Amino acid sequence: MAKLLFEWDYSSYPGAKAYPHLFKPIQIGNLTVPNRIKYAATEDNLNDHNGFITDADVEYMRLRAEGVVGGLCFMQGVYMDPARKGQGYVGQAAAWDDKYIPGLKKIADAIHGEKAIAGYQLMDCGRVGAVEVESGHAPSTVPQRLRVFKPMFEMTNAEIKEMVQQHVDAAKRGIEAGFDVIEISGIVGYLISNFLSSYTNRRTDEYGGDIRGRSQSMIEIIQGVKEVCGPDIPVGIRLCSDELLSDVRGNTPEESMQTYQFAEEAGADYISCTLGWQESIFPVISRDIPQGNWLFLAKRAKEHVNIPIQMAYRLFTPDKPNKAIGDGELDIWEMCRSMIADPLMPKKVLEGREDEVRHCVACNLCLARLFRDAPMTCYINPRCAHEHDETFYPKSVEEDDRKEVMIVGAGPAGLECAYVSAQRGHEVHVYDKRDELGGTILEASQAPYGDEELMTCTNYQKVMCEQAGVHFHLGTEVTEELIQDELPDTVVLATGPVYAKVPGPGGDRDNVVNVLDVLGGKAEVGEKVVVWGNRKPGIGVALFLAKQGKKVTLVGKDKSAGFDVNPSFKWRYMIYLRQNGIMAYNDCNIEEINDDGITVKTYDGYHFPVACDTIVVSEREANESLKKAVQGEGIELFVIGDALVPRNLSSAVHDGYRIGLRI
Amino acid sequence: MPVNAEKEIGKLWRNLHGAQAEICRTYYRWREVALAVAGPDAKPLDIAMKAAEIMGNDIGKSILPRLNWLKGEEAFMMSLGKLLAGLWVTEGGIAFAEKGEKPGEVMIRCTRDPWPSVAKTYGVPMEEVALAREKLYQSMLKDVSVFFNIPLNIEMLKAIPRGEGEYLFRLYKEN
Numbered sequence: 001m002a003k004l005l006f007e008w009d010y011s012s013y014p015g016a017k018a019y020p021h022l023f024k025p026i027q028i029g030n031l032t033v034p035n036r037i038k039y040a041a042t043e044d045n046l047n048d049h050n051g052f053i054t055d056a057d058v059e060y061m062r063l064r065a066e067g068v069v070g071g072l073c074f075m076q077g078v079y080m081d082p083a084r085k086g087q088g089y090v091g092q093a094a095a096w097d098d099k100y101i102p103g104l105k106k107i108a109d110a111i112h113g114e115k116a117i118a119g120y121q122l123m124d125c126g127r128v129g130a131v132e133v134e135s136g137h138a139p140s141t142v143p144q145r146l147r148v149f150k151p152m153f154e155m156t157n158a159e160i161k162e163m164v165q166q167h168v169d170a171a172k173r174g175i176e177a178g179f180d181v182i183e184i185s186g187i188v189g190y191l192i193s194n195f196l197s198s199y200t201n202r203r204t205d206e207y208g209g210d211i212r213g214r215s216q217s218m219i220e221i222i223q224g225v226k227e228v229c230g231p232d233i234p235v236g237i238r239l240c241s242d243e244l245l246s247d248v249r250g251n252t253p254e255e256s257m258q259t260y261q262f263a264e265e266a267g268a269d270y271i272s273c274t275l276g277w278q279e280s281i282f283p284v285i286s287r288d289i290p291q292g293n294w295l296f297l298a299k300r301a302k303e304h305v306n307i308p309i310q311m312a313y314r315l316f317t318p319d320k321p322n323k324a325i326g327d328g329e330l331d332i333w334e335m336c337r338s339m340i341a342d343p344l345m346p347k348k349v350l351e352g353r354e355d356e357v358r359h360c361v362a363c364n365l366c367l368a369r370l371f372r373d374a375p376m377t378c379y380i381n382p383r384c385a386h387e388h389d390e391t392f393y394p395k396s397v398e399e400d401d402r403k404e405v406m407i408v409g410a411g412p413a414g415l416e417c418a419y420v421s422a423q424r425g426h427e428v429h430v431y432d433k434r435d436e437l438g439g440t441i442l443e444a445s446q447a448p449y450g451d452e453e454l455m456t457c458t459n460y461q462k463v464m465c466e467q468a469g470v471h472f473h474l475g476t477e478v479t480e481e482l483i484q485d486e487l488p489d490t491v492v493l494a495t496g497p498v499y500a501k502v503p504g505p506g507g508d509r510d511n512v513v514n515v516l517d518v519l520g521g522k523a524e525v526g527e528k529v530v531v532w533g534n535r536k537p538g539i540g541v542a543l544f545l546a547k548q549g550k551k552v553t554l555v556g557k558d559k560s561a562g563f564d565v566n567p568s569f570k571w572r573y574m575i576y577l578r579q580n581g582i583m584a585y586n587d588c589n590i591e592e593i594n595d596d597g598i599t600v601k602t603y604d605g606y607h608f609p610v611a612c613d614t615i616v617v618s619e620r621e622a623n624e625s626l627k628k629a630v631q632g633e634g635i636e637l638f639v640i641g642d643a644l645v646p647r648n649l650s651s652a653v654h655d656g657y658r659i660g661l662r663i
Numbered sequence: 664m665p666v667n668a669e670k671e672i673g674k675l676w677r678n679l680h681g682a683q684a685e686i687c688r689t690y691y692r693w694r695e696v697a698l699a700v701a702g703p704d705a706k707p708l709d710i711a712m713k714a715a716e717i718m719g720n721d722i723g724k725s726i727l728p729r730l731n732w733l734k735g736e737e738a739f740m741m742s743l744g745k746l747l748a749g750l751w752v753t754e755g756g757i758a759f760a761e762k763g764e765k766p767g768e769v770m771i772r773c774t775r776d777p778w779p780s781v782a783k784t785y786g787v788p789m790e791e792v793a794l795a796r797e798k799l800y801q802s803m804l805k806d807v808s809v810f811f812n813i814p815l816n817i818e819m820l821k822a823i824p825r826g827e828g829e830y831l832f833r834l835y836k837e838n
Contacts, residue, residue: 141809142809142810143724143727143806143809143810144724144727145727145728145810146728147724147725198812199812202812246732246733247731247732247733248731248732248810248811249732249811249812281731594665599665599666606671606674606675607666607667607671608666608671609665609666
């Protein structure tokens with residue numbers, strides 16, 4: 001009979017009725033998992049740089065364990081070699097010695113404290129490892145395509161056998177620490193995937209050659225780990241179902257499916273189905289990829305093996321995985337980024353509070369930070385990676401300290417600030433001259449390539465504001481007189497930016513229009529368009545117009561377009577600009593607007609004309625309006641979001657949250 | 664004020680060609696530095712070959728992200744040939760890649776090269792100029808060959824510094 005660690009009864013919960021397939025049990029190995037939910041192992045760079053677990057990481061994991069409501073909760077992958085060649089992240093947990101067991105135990109205990117199943121992952125980062133040393137290890141010496149990664153050198157046969165043993169020893173430590181499931185990471189360019197791939201494995205010995213030979217190290221690892229786990233601790237593996245490396249002569253999808261079969265034959269109790277490598281040139285998880293796009297790979301995997309298949313990868317809402325599980329195309333719904341954005345996401349789904357979910361916007365800032373040796377951050381969740389820090393939670397104010405707060409602007413900064421300060425007990429009034437909530441997100445979400453998902457931020461904030469008792473005054477423009485009449489204790493200016501005037505002659509012509517009017521369908525735009533401003537708003541409107549068949553040129557002062565977009569997403573925009581025939585003149589300004597178009601001036605003084613019939617302004621400046629009026633009344637004042645410094649959605653949300661805690 | 668195209672292009676043209684000439688001059692200045700540091704027993708050709716090897720390796724690494732195998736071997740070889748020719752163009756040469764007679768073979772032709780005339784002003788033997796170019800290209804291919812698991816080679820058939828009127832290189836896959 002299969003082992004059950006914790007009893008869970010979901011029958012009375014609305015989410016179990018709405019998504020019945022997500023909340024039914026499944027057996028992996030000899031373990032019964034009460035539901036189909038898994039927080040998949042994700043690095044967070046929160047640990048000590050010597051591999052010891054920190055309180056920050058324990059609390060980060062505890063909250064995710066609460067979120068999976070009895071499901072699987074995996075800690076980040078541990079590196080296993082004292083030489084640190086397998087370490088891919090500066091804050092990665094280690095397990096190459098028994099001295100790490102007490103820290104690992106804290107995580108297992110924290111997960112168990114939430115009645116969830118504690119998962120532990122073995123992860124030698126291989127080709128993307130050696131973050132703290134000069135060079136790494138690999139099946140073969142294949143040069144790096146990206147200079148950011150360290151050189152890799154071929155492992156000897158003896159070193160491979162030692163690496164296999166390191167996996168086994170690290171698995172033992174995980175078991176001793178109290179973990180219930182052991183997982184082996186073989187994805188995205190990490191060591192096992194390096195062995196599997198024809199791109200990185202050129203060996204001709206027992207660990208190379210055809211796909212069977214290239215799978216040998218994986219097979220030995222699974223068999224070795226299975227042996228120490230015994231019958232009661234399931235062993236799983238994460239494997240690429242498609243490497244997306246055809247440009248560098250990587251494995252075919254058929255070969256990838258063979259690796260799944262070898263893993264099953266070696267004793268794996270489940271497979272987590274992934275795709276793509278960090279160095280793949282194809283997008284996999286960014287916002288421009290539709291939700292559920294990759295479910296066909298899980299289905300294909302299930303056609304090749306008989307063990308449970310798990311998958312994450314653009315499955316941010318419960319409907320698609322619920323259906324896929326019901327249709328027999330998937331067994332377990334994995335989450336990484338969606339539970340970084342909202343650690344309690346599945347719990348809210350179960351409790352019928354789906355509208356309270358703060359959805360990931362697939363910007364990949366979290367990944368960009370990890371790859372640059374910075375601690376985890378979420379674009380949309382200001383509390384992420386600060387779960388252990390009490391100062392990041394709203395604290396109720398004493399009755400005498402309750403204030404009347406006027407927030408000017410119902411965009412992402414204003415709404416975030418509104419619900420946080422209202423949760424603390426303040427009386428909060430949000431004013432906006434528009435009749436709708438969302439501020440500039442209303443227009444920004446009109447841009448192509450998935451930007452409609454940005455509205456999920458506003459939807460979440462609206463619900464939180466309503467629950468916190470925030471008063472809305474929509475269609476009301478705040479004036480000096482209104483401030484004087486209301487005389488609130490605190491004013492928060494979240495008015496958004498002002499749009500810059502085009503410098504030089506012609507800036508006031510009729511064919512100069514505003515980005516918001518264009519995206520909102522309120523401005524007439526000709527066939528040849530210059531967009532002034534090469535940050536995200538400029539890129540968004542340029543792509544929006546190019547999709548309508550217009551000839552678009554981007555002119556901006558930043559050295560490269562998308563300066564404000566994180567590198568893990570920016571590359572997508574650069575490709576889309578090229579694909580849509582948009583020429584970008586960066587490090588440039590508009591010198592004048594004339595009858596034929598504009599004159600561009602480069603940073604070093606060259607001039608050239610660009611023909612156009614419409615100029616769209618997306619350059620922004622801080623908004624100084626109302627500041628003096630508020631200061632003149634001696635009212636406590638905060639300026640947040642783009643009104644303070646024009647930046648991005650993330651800065652607006654984080655500003656709003658922090659000031660909401662401070663008022 | 665309308666743009667004065669002649670003035671703008673003239674300024675840009677002068678600055679571009681000035682920068683291209685500086686590339687060659689900077690290389691030969693560094694050659695003199697290396698010779699001075701290496702001492703009187705050093706052979707200039709050895710130093711030039713080592714420099715071509717180091718620089719070629721590094722340039723080879725930088726072109727890896729710009730190559731891919733998606734369109735097959737012929738397209739891959741032509742795109743590599745164009746990158747090699749393009750390097751020469753950025754230095755002020757006139758160079759292009761064209762299909763060779765055999766499958767997958769690409770010819771790189773350079774009909775104007777700024778290097779020999781600058782080399783002369785520094786007293787560099789013409790044969791060294793030719794051999795350094797060949798070594799540079801061979802070294803560029805080293806990482807490309809390993810990365811794509813294809814044995815690539817390039818050979819110099821003609822060289823301007825040898826008085827042959829043009830450079831001609833044959834880029835091919837070894838059997």
